[in-house]
Amino acid sequence: MAHTRKQVAGWTAATIAVLVFALFPVFWLLMLSLKKPSTLNDGRLIPSSWSFENYKSIFQQDVFNRALVNSIGIALISTVIAVVLASMAAYAIARLEFPGKVLILTAALAIAMFPPVSIVGPLYNLWRNLGLFDTWPGLIIPYMTFTLPLAIYTLSAFFREIPWDLEQAAQVDGATPGQAFRKVIAPLAAPGMFTTAILVFIFAWNDFVFAFALTSTKNAQTVPAAIALFPGASQFTQPTGSIAAAAMVVTVPIIVMVLLFQRRIVAGLTAGAVKG
Amino acid sequence: MAEIEFVDVVKRYPDGFEAVKHMNLEIRDGEFVILVGPSGCGKSTALRMIAGLEDITEGDLKIGGEVVNDLAPKDRDIAMVFQNYALYPHMSVRDNMGFALKLRKEKPEEINRRVTDAAKVLDLEQHLDRKPANLSGGQRQRVAMGRAIVREPKAFLMDEPLSNLDAKLRVEMRAAVSRLQQRLGTTTVYVTHDQTEAMTLGERVAVMRAGILQQVASPRELYENPKNLFVAGFIGSPAMNFFAGSIEADGIRTPMGTIPFADELRRRLEQHGSGSRQAIVGIRPEDFEDARFAPEGHRGWTFDAHIELTESMGSEIYAHFDFEETEQLEAEELRELQEDAGTADVPQSGTSGHAVARVDAASEVRPGATARLWLDTNKLHLFDPSDGSSMTRPKEAEPAVA
Numbered sequence: 125m126a127h128t129r130k131q132v133a134g135w136t137a138a139t140i141a142v143l144v145f146a147l148f149p150v151f152w153l154l155m156l157s158l159k160k161p162s163t164l165n166d167g168r169l170i171p172s173s174w175s176f177e178n179y180k181s182i183f184q185q186d187v188f189n190r191a192l193v194n195s196i197g198i199a200l201i202s203t204v205i206a207v208v209l210a211s212m213a214a215y216a217i218a219r220l221e222f223p224g225k226v227l228i229l230t231a232a233l234a235i236a237m238f239p240p241v242s243i244v245g246p247l248y249n250l251w252r253n254l255g256l257f258d259t260w261p262g263l264i265i266p267y268m269t270f271t272l273p274l275a276i277y278t279l280s281a282f283f284r285e286i287p288w289d290l291e292q293a294a295q296v297d298g299a300t301p302g303q304a305f306r307k308v309i310a311p312l313a314a315p316g317m318f319t320t321a322i323l324v325f326i327f328a329w330n331d332f333v334f335a336f337a338l339t340s341t342k343n344a345q346t347v348p349a350a351i352a353l354f355p356g357a358s359q360f361t362q363p364t365g366s367i368a369a370a371a372m373v374v375t376v377p378i379i380v381m382v383l384l385f386q387r388r389i390v391a392g393l394t395a396g397a398v399k400g
Numbered sequence: 401m402a403e404i405e406f407v408d409v410v411k412r413y414p415d416g417f418e419a420v421k422h423m424n425l426e427i428r429d430g431e432f433v434i435l436v437g438p439s440g441c442g443k444s445t446a447l448r449m450i451a452g453l454e455d456i457t458e459g460d461l462k463i464g465g466e467v468v469n470d471l472a473p474k475d476r477d478i479a480m481v482f483q484n485y486a487l488y489p490h491m492s493v494r495d496n497m498g499f500a501l502k503l504r505k506e507k508p509e510e511i512n513r514r515v516t517d518a519a520k521v522l523d524l525e526q527h528l529d530r531k532p533a534n535l536s537g538g539q540r541q542r543v544a545m546g547r548a549i550v551r552e553p554k555a556f557l558m559d560e561p562l563s564n565l566d567a568k569l570r571v572e573m574r575a576a577v578s579r580l581q582q583r584l585g586t587t588t589v590y591v592t593h594d595q596t597e598a599m600t601l602g603e604r605v606a607v608m609r610a611g612i613l614q615q616v617a618s619p620r621e622l623y624e625n626p627k628n629l630f631v632a633g634f635i636g637s638p639a640m641n642f643f644a645g646s647i648e649a650d651g652i653r654t655p656m657g658t659i660p661f662a663d664e665l666r667r668r669l670e671q672h673g674s675g676s677r678q679a680i681v682g683i684r685p686e687d688f689e690d691a692r693f694a695p696e697g698h699r700g701w702t703f704d705a706h707i708e709l710t711e712s713m714g715s716e717i718y719a720h721f722d723f724e725e726t727e728q729l730e731a732e733e734l735r736e737l738q739e740d741a742g743t744a745d746v747p748q749s750g751t752s753g754h755a756v757a758r759v760d761a762a763s764e765v766r767p768g769a770t771a772r773l774w775l776d777t778n779k780l781h782l783f784d785p786s787d788g789s790s791m792t793r794p795k796e797a798e799p800a801v802a
Contacts, residue, residue: 298500
């Protein structure tokens with residue numbers, strides 16, 4: 125379908141408009157992060173003088189470094205647990221017929237869709253009583269509520285793509301069901317597991333509500349929560365520059381990862397939608 | 401190497417459907433047995449029960465004399481070739497073939513030796529390091545067979561392995577399978593819906609329908625002495641022609657006239673009862689001929705037929721002729737057979753039917769004209785309309801079910 129010049133121009137204009145709308149805040153943040161702290165409120169978008177002072181200062185603070193460590197650790201552990209558990213569940217769901225299968229799936233989906241904001245209150249109390257407040261497990265466990273359903277759904281779509289004949293051939297060849305899974309199915313599902321891991325990691329990394337409500341100190345505070353509580357230079361100044369710099373540090377890796385693996389991510393989300 | 405025995409085996413699904421009903425079959429060590437039948441007859445289910453991929457609801461399955469109902473597939477030491485090959489896509493041909501041996505923790509030299517030997521037999525040597533996705537259908541099929549051979553199992557199970565190949569390749573592979581089995585001497589159970597494969601490959605063929613074994617015999621026996629209407633109509637291509645008729649004192653009344661009894665036929669008929677009764681008359685297209693080319697000295701019956709259509713094959717001509725039914729026969733069996741064959745929806749006008757005769761290539765039969773045809777009265781098959789059983793099968797023939 126050939127596009128006329130006018131059409132191409134029109135589409136380009138529209139695309140630019142959307143891009144600007146979506147990326148402007150990010151661009152603004154980037155500019156803010158590169159400004160000298162003293163020029164933060166001078167009303168200019170592009171800094172008059174560039175400086176990495178904001179970046180230096182956040183890394184000097186223990187708060188941010190610990191928050192980074194917490195974020196990476198908690199997100200990674202959540203991802204690993206979610207993918208391992210979900211692959212077992214997804215395998216069962218894709219292969220077997222058992223009573224309550226639909227119920228389990230529906231329940232998982234319902235739990236994932238439940239607004240986190242409404243459960244943080246009770247969860248806060250519960251965690252304080254159990255001593256899980258401000259700990260890594262204290263965040264990893266609630267993260268399971270949305271990472272597991274997401275992982276199960278994505279992975280079962282991948283598993284369904286793998287023909288059952290292969291496991292049967294493996295069994296006839298002398299494999300136990302466990303060996304059949306490890307040697308035949310898992311290698312074939314590896315791309316699916318990888319994609320699921322990426323998706324889950326992004327969700328866990330970006331979470332704010334749980335992190336903010338269930339942590340208080342550098343023991344377990346993740347970056348989104350930490351940024352919100354950045355101390356300023358004095359009681360009256362906003363730590364805008366530090367926030368901007370921290371936000372950049374936290375967002376850029378994710379953007380890079382998404383750009384690198386975007387094809388896989390789309391494949392993961394649409395797997396099983398169309399046969400073949 | 402081992403015998404496989406089905407003892408009164410039943411496969412019933414939770415919703416009550418019985419895929420296999422009281423199956424009794426003995427497969428001797430080293431035998432090549434074919435399970436053949438229309439779609440849904442239970443042959444694949446029976447095969448998978450031998451493999452252990454389906455549970456057995458009732459009865460016993462024995463391999464090598466031992467009851468193996470509860471034995472996992474991996475402990476049964478049988479190899480299976482699947483219809484769509486089920487090759488492991490992420491492994492090379494060499495690894496595919498060696499997978500089972502690696503699981504058994506065989507020594508690498510032994511694995512290598514067996515894989516190379518099998519590859520040589522199957523002409524796969526230059527493909528050993530390629531992945532299945534890069535192979536053609538025929539090559540993949542050979543890899544699937546190689547995977548089975550390498551294991552030197554007690555038995556080979558093959559589930560319609562040739563049905564995904566094109567016609568020409570199928571003919572070549574059929575011969576290859578046959579040669580392979582003869583060379584290795586391993587017990588083989590082969591499932592197919594194609595009666596040509598069944599006839600050309602099997603030492604013994606088990607015809608199944610709706611979960612019940614109809615007849616188990618050599619291909620020749622099935623062709624010459626079918627036990628019932630279904631087997632008669634299933635084996636042989638083009639299929640046997642069926643006419644409504646009756647047995648009278650002076651002969652067999654058919655749309656082609658009243659055919660006097662041949663002695664042999666009369667003898668066999670008497671073994672199955674006496675008196676006038678209705679019958680379904682079956683004659684194979686091959687047992688017709690153009691009257692001018694009828695073999696000398698052969699007892700036969702000539703009649704006039706109105707030729708509707710001819711199909712010239714080069715080596716012979718198939719002449720389709722129509723006839724008026726003289727008997728009105730309510731034959732449940734005949735109807736079911738038509739349904740199985742898929743011809744039930746073909747409109748038949750009124751009480752007429754049509755049949756196919758195979759005549760000599762030099763014959764001058766033409767569509768639209770009347771031709772003088774001859775049929776071999778020794779090759780008439782008569783079936784009881786109530787249950788389709790044969791009334792002309794010699795009683796001293798091989799037992800119907802081994």
